[in-house]
Structure formats: C-alpha cells, structure tokens
Amino acid sequence: MSVESSTETTRAAKTLEDHEAAKNARAAAQMPGLSSTETTRVAKMLEDYEAATHTRAAVGLSVESPESFADGRPSLANRFADAVQTPATYPVETAAAQQLGPWDTGYFGFPSGVAVGGYSNLVLYSNGAYNCSGHFHVSGAISYDTSFVWAVRDSNVPAVVYTFAHTGRVHGTFEPGSRDDDWGKSEILPALAEGWPALWTHWNYHWEARVNADFSVFLDDIVKLVAAGTAIAKVVSVFI
Incomplete structure (x- = not known):
C-alpha cells in the first residue's frame, strides 16, 4: 500500500x-x-x-494424586492397586470399586467484576464410565459466553490426556434467555477403560472456567498446562 x-x-x-x-x-x-x-x-x-460485554476472565485449579503419606506408607490408591492384581481374564466391570473422584470444584466466581459464578464435578470409573456435570449463573446485566474444561493426565510417557469440556452462554438483564447454563453427561468411554491402569497409577488434573474465551484456544491451553511440558501421545476429548 x-x-x-x-x-x-x-x-x-x-x-x-x-x-x-x-x-x-x-x-x-x-x-x-x-x-x-x-x-x-x-x-x-x-x-x-x-x-x-468483551471482558475476559478465568478461574481454575490444578491437583495431583498423592504419591505417599508423610510417614512413607504408599497412598491409599496405590495400596489398593497393589492389592487388586486383577488377572487379564477378569471382567473389567468387577473392578467397579476403582474410581477417581468425585472431584468437585466447589463454588467459583470470577474477578474483574464479572457477575458469573458456578461449579462442576467429575467422577471416572475403571469400566470407562464417567459422569460430568456443571452449572454457570449470571446475576448481572451483562451476558457472557461460558467455557469449562476438566483435563486429566495419566502416568504414561508420552501421556494421554482426557478432556471433558463444555461451552454455552448465560444471559444478563439486557438480553433474552436464561441466566443459567447447566450441563451434564454420563456414558461409557472405551478409551477410558483401556487407559485405566496408567490413570490409576498416577494422575493429575486441572479444571478451568472462562468467560468470553476463544474455545479452541482455551482447550489447547489447558491440555498444554496439564501436560506440564511432557510429550502427549493423544487427547481423548468429550464435549458436553
């Protein structure tokens, strides 16, 4: 020009x-x-x-499975895993006692004057079943696009990351529509059952909620965050 x-x-x-x-x-x-x-x-x-209406805000938390107690005893998860050496011919459903969670965010809010709050929970089972649900609510005049994700990494190197993600919208005073954004899904995820041993051995997760986020960028950010610099073999994605 x-x-x-x-x-x-x-x-x-x-x-x-x-x-x-x-x-x-x-x-x-x-x-x-x-x-x-x-x-x-x-x-x-x-x-x-x-x-x-264009304000962006985020809130989240990272958690890692405990390796051992302070006195050196193995963690409950590892003691249970050692005790249940299931033969290969054993139906995976018989290990239904093996579950991770329920993990619960508790109620969360946003900074920057964003009048949105919510919560979510996730539970995983060794047979591949999972349950994920959550809720957003806006109490002010402004409407917001909402996004939430759980990202769970297993002990493999390179790692497998499981994501449970949702995107929606809450409507404030100046826009018609619901102030609430509720979601939930329960089903069997074959990849979860297949990868359970590595997940049961050790896991870490990160949950994060955002408003007015670019969803694809948001999801990629959280996968990288939970991977913590390690290589990723694959991402198993669930959209709710």
Whole structure:
C-alpha cells in the first residue's frame, strides 16, 4: 500500500468515526428531559456496557494424586492397586470399586467484576464410565459466553490426556434467555477403560472456567498446562 493510499484509508476511517460520533451525539441530543450532564452519563454507561460485554476472565485449579503419606506408607490408591492384581481374564466391570473422584470444584466466581459464578464435578470409573456435570449463573446485566474444561493426565510417557469440556452462554438483564447454563453427561468411554491402569497409577488434573474465551484456544491451553511440558501421545476429548 502506498503512502497516499494509506493516508486516504486513514482519512476514510476518521470520517466514518466522526460520522458515528455525530450520529450518537444527535441521538443523545434528542433524548427528552436529559440535561447535557445526564446525556454524558448515559453515553458513558453505554460505553462501559459495550466494553464489559468483551471482558475476559478465568478461574481454575490444578491437583495431583498423592504419591505417599508423610510417614512413607504408599497412598491409599496405590495400596489398593497393589492389592487388586486383577488377572487379564477378569471382567473389567468387577473392578467397579476403582474410581477417581468425585472431584468437585466447589463454588467459583470470577474477578474483574464479572457477575458469573458456578461449579462442576467429575467422577471416572475403571469400566470407562464417567459422569460430568456443571452449572454457570449470571446475576448481572451483562451476558457472557461460558467455557469449562476438566483435563486429566495419566502416568504414561508420552501421556494421554482426557478432556471433558463444555461451552454455552448465560444471559444478563439486557438480553433474552436464561441466566443459567447447566450441563451434564454420563456414558461409557472405551478409551477410558483401556487407559485405566496408567490413570490409576498416577494422575493429575486441572479444571478451568472462562468467560468470553476463544474455545479452541482455551482447550489447547489447558491440555498444554496439564501436560506440564511432557510429550502427549493423544487427547481423548468429550464435549458436553
């Protein structure tokens, strides 16, 4: 692009900007009963509202399975795993006592004045069954896109990462729709049953909730975070 065309583009953009500003000023001036000070306040409120609709915020937590007790005894999970040396011919369903969780986020909220809160829980079973559910609620005027993910890494090197993810929307005062975003799913995941031994041996997980996130980027971020720099063999993804 030449300097001349660049200047013309800048002028055109400035003209459009001035036109929009003038249009808004005329609309504000036509508001009956408002003083210039009140009109300025209304304009500022609208500006703040528009900015708030694009606010991004996140909250999350990482947890790793304990290796041992302080006195050197193996952890309960490892003691149980050592005690149940299941023959290969044993039906996997008989190990139903083996489960991880339920893991619960507890109630979480967001910083930056985002009036959204929620919670989620996840439980995994050795036969490949899982249950994942959660909830978002908005209590303010602004609407938000919501995203949540559990990412669980096993002990393999390279590792297998299991993700349980949800995306939705909560509607504030100024938008029709529900203030609540509820989700839940229970089913058998064959890959979970197949990979159970490595998951039972050692695991770590990270959960994270975000508002107004780019979902694909968000999911990729959390997979990398839970992998903690180790190579990843595959990602088993569940969308709820």
